[in-house]
Amino acid sequence: MKKESKIPEASIERIALYSRPLEKLLESRSFVISSEKLAQLCKVNPAQVRKDLSYFGEFGVRGIGYDVTDLLRAIRKILGSDREWRLALLGAGNMGQALIRHEEFLKRGYRFVAVFDSSHGKIGKTLSSTSLVIQPMSMLGLLVESLEIEVGLIATPPSEAQHTADRLVEAGVKAILNFSPIQLRQPDNILVENVDFTVNLDNLAYFLKERL
């Protein structure tokens, strides 16, 4: 696995993006795609697509393109999305509830197995349209172990996010997806991804401004 560990993080991010149009292609029964077309769908340049995919071996056939089924299978294997990952949701407010009901997670192998909240009014209630009972934060350590939780999604108010991250780390969770707008401090061996919707708005604003 030595080779893979040198792959730049930005390539990994783009490779995850590449899988989205490939899925749509399969749904519409298109089985071959050129690097030019894939690049266009993903808004990157074709040389970048070819380079990113070359980190993982030879997928394309020169002059023909990529086999969509093979490429998608390979991408899922590379990313680890060919297996199921077990998630905990931290914070059962509006954002948390929207996430847990979002169809894409399960479709991509991300299964919520527990939900936690610090509010006494919520603890013990079943989250609607799921079978999950909202747990107190004090149960985190026990449930991370017994349910083999691998990733924690923080959707608490910003004021509770750091404390929640600390408790996730104590409980043995190694990866955090952070929806709160604060910058988390965590030990170096903990993986954190921040979700920032306003970056997408900045992109729109730029292109809108260009047209005014």
Added chain:
Amino acid sequence: MKKESKIPEASIERIALYSRPLEKLLESRSFVISSEKLAQLCKVNPAQVRKDLSYFGEFGVRGIGYDVTDLLRAIRKILGSDREWRLALLGAGNMGQALIRHEEFLKRGYRFVAVFDSSHGKIGKTLSSTSLVIQPMSMLGLLVESLEIEVGLIATPPSEAQHTADRLVEAGVKAILNFSPIQLRQPDNILVENVDFTVNLDNLAYFLKERL
């Protein structure tokens, strides 16, 4: 503006990302940053940072780094985030409510000026912790014009997303931020950005898998 229109979209996306650590630096009263350090904070390579910023002119001083205040001001100007943008929220469910209360939008100059929903049970109610009254979809055309709405955020159920996008386009909105998991069809002159949280999870899964 001819030069700017050739800037690759991926550079624009990264430039929006660069502004986030720069803000944190200012808050902690650090006024100079090297391209190496900025690259590290943003998880890209230093040559990429220098190239992206070079599209917009000369910011750095060789051997010293970038002036954080100047760079941030320039980035905001480039992106159009030095002005206010007026948003409409489409769909007042959990996701919509989480978005409208998210502090980052207003902090970055994105102001929600109207909210729409198709549910009779919601129309006419004031959205809690805002002063916005939920409007019926039939008011879209009128309010887009009178409130000068520039961007529509789609947070409806997936089954309503395409119809909602069509109505936004009819009403004259030129840019859409789509939180629904469906691929929208829209005229070529309409800008669409899709928000896909599962890409972030794919990144985490990849690096977790590498460590197992």
